[in-house]
Amino acid sequence: MTQKASTSHRPSTLSVKGRDVRLRTLGFVVLAALAIWFIAVNTGRVTVRLWIPTVTIPLWGVLTVTLLAGMALGLLIAHRRARR
Numbered sequence: 001m002t003q004k005a006s007t008s009h010r011p012s013t014l015s016v017k018g019r020d021v022r023l024r025t026l027g028f029v030v031l032a033a034l035a036i037w038f039i040a041v042n043t044g045r046v047t048v049r050l051w052i053p054t055v056t057i058p059l060w061g062v063l064t065v066t067l068l069a070g071m072a073l074g075l076l077i078a079h080r081r082a083r084r
Contacts (some may be wrong), residue, residue: 039063 013020042059049055 035067039067 012023039060042063044059045056046059047054047056048062
């Protein structure tokens, strides 16, 4: 009985202008562009109630802080999973 040599799994890639780009990277770029566009078009002022104070700030500021907090938590979780 013959066994096939195991081949290592390679990430899915797509060729863009002659360069191989991982689909994960391409997806991240698309999501980042959509997030930046969404933040840029929401410029109205909103009232945000923190635990005690109430603050009136532009919506783009709230969205930016939320995006950065989400990215930080995602990186923290990914880092912890990689250490296991």
